[in-house]
Amino acid sequence: MSDELFRDRVRERDLDNFLVEELHASPEFRSWLLGHLTARFDAPEGCEVRLQKSPTRLQDSRQTDVQIGWFDPTGAVTARVLIESKVTADFQPGQAEAYAAEVAAARSELGARRAASVLVAPAGRLCTLLDASTFDASVSIEDIADALEARRGEDVPVEVDARLAVRVQLLEALCGKRVSTAWIARTVPEKRDFAEAYAALARERLPALRVRPSTDGPKAITRIFEGLTLPGLPVPALRHEFGNAVSWKWVNAQFSGLAHLAPAARASGILAGTPYSAEEAGKSLAIRARTPGIDPQSPFASQRDAVVAGLDAMAALVDWLKGNAPKLAVVLQGGTPAPRAAAATARNAASLDREFTDALRDIYAQCAALDYHPTGMLQMIDRLGGIGTARRLLELPPSEGFARLALLERIDLAVESLVLEPRWDGIFTEEERRIAQRRLR
Known part of the structure; x- marks a missing residue:
């Protein structure tokens, strides 16, 4: 044949x-x-x-x-x-x-x-x-x-x-067993081996973040990290870009849908004296720093120094984002100081997430008493934390659970209602609050 x-x-x-x-x-x-x-x-x-x-x-x-x-x-x-x-x-x-x-x-x-x-x-x-x-x-x-x-x-x-x-x-x-005969596999064995070594090193140097598993395909030249939540800001996509046989590439934090604010970020002065620049990346605003290019098809040992430099740059970017979240929130909200952002940053972010998580679990308990068990929400909490879960649910279309609570006349148990409670002022962006308000109406 x-x-x-x-x-x-x-x-x-x-x-x-x-x-x-x-x-x-x-x-x-x-x-x-x-x-x-x-x-x-x-x-x-x-x-x-x-x-x-x-x-x-x-x-x-x-x-x-x-x-x-x-x-x-x-x-x-x-x-x-x-x-x-x-x-x-x-x-x-x-x-x-x-x-x-x-x-x-x-x-x-x-x-x-x-x-x-x-x-x-x-x-x-x-x-x-x-x-x-x-x-x-x-x-x-x-x-x-x-x-x-x-x-x-x-x-x-x-x-x-x-x-x-x-x-x-x-x-x-x-599953990648056939390379030159029959169909051509999308996975590249060299990249798969590289990805495993990269992930192991990332766990050592960035233990607070999770590196998303690589696709190991011909176009796999980026690694994405998850697990960063910033008070008053959307959840950023943290990307370590390897490039393709280039000398320099980037680590960056991308804020989806905010590319139009890149000029405002550059003009704000918050990046002055830092290695960071604000750029448009498709529809996202990217805060980025230059890092060495990496060849993921070469032996990992030959690229290790470049990988370490990139991971250290990612750690520094995360630290900068945490320390400058209040100023960055002002820029992303149109340049006007936001009382909600100021109130939120005055409190400990980890403590806030624990409090919000407890509130979500209390909602689950009250729903269970009504014979409604939103187990998907519990699983998201384990992975994303309470605040991350609320943000993810606001990004997704309204769930069947939301409609069910409306039929039960218990819309007060919806995540959208919790988001709008005054005790969480400053945690969520104005756009996230508007989404919650529209759904509740």
Whole structure:
């Protein structure tokens, strides 16, 4: 068979299409996959099984990659399994939590063992994806390929054997095993090894931050850090840019949607005497400093000094942001001193986050008393803290939980109501408060 038939680059949607077709056509494969869920899920008997790609979830406007549904003779759904596939991408903000919320709602409606979620990804990605444990089971692409390969040893028709062979090739390409034959894998082994060494060093030098797992693809020339919350400011995206065979690049903090304020930041004087500049980065305002360029395809040892310089520059940038948050908040709010920002910065940021977290947990307890359990919010608190959780929820579309509280006439338990309480003056930006006010109206 000519390799020219398989020169297309594989993508995540190829995995989705494979899962839909194989789960529909092969009850044996479907049983094998569901066997990973025996501790959490029981497939109902005597029901029609239907497959669906990219259905919109009931709890929010997001989509599930693949969904298996069981339907009784009346057409009513009796069980659901949601499948999320990951090849090189990371979870989007709140994505894992949204899956957990959808499964929790389905279990409440269908039964405790009538809904579950599965994460499918290369084995190497399963070890590095944050929030992978949110799913009820994780299945590696390599294991799926082995299961299909095992079937080829059975007495199967020639056509089926040929189809299985092609599908094994596809799966091997998706998990990076095939480089020059069949499909071309997106992952670059050298970059994957580099990313693991980089993450280990980052944990040593920046223990308060989390480095987001790398995609390890051909365009993986940036590392993103999470975990920084600044009073009175939006959550910044902290980026260490490697470049691509260049001498110099940047570490920067990007504030989404505020690119138009770069001239004001430059004119404010807060960057005078510092290594930082204010630049437009797409739609974001970037506060950045120059750092040595890095080649992520070279041996890590040869690039270690440049990596250390970049990580130290990131640490210095974080310290500067913390020390200058009140001044930066003035700039980002149009140059007028904000009483809320002044009040917030007069109090300890960590103490405020603990207080706000306690308030969110109290909300959860009151919701639970109403037989409503927003478990997705609890999981976000563990990852982002209380204030970070509120900001993330304000960034996302209103949840099903918000509508449910409105129906219960307990909108006072919504996160939006908590954000607007006077005791949190200065914690949230004016735009975040306006979003909360609009939703409550």
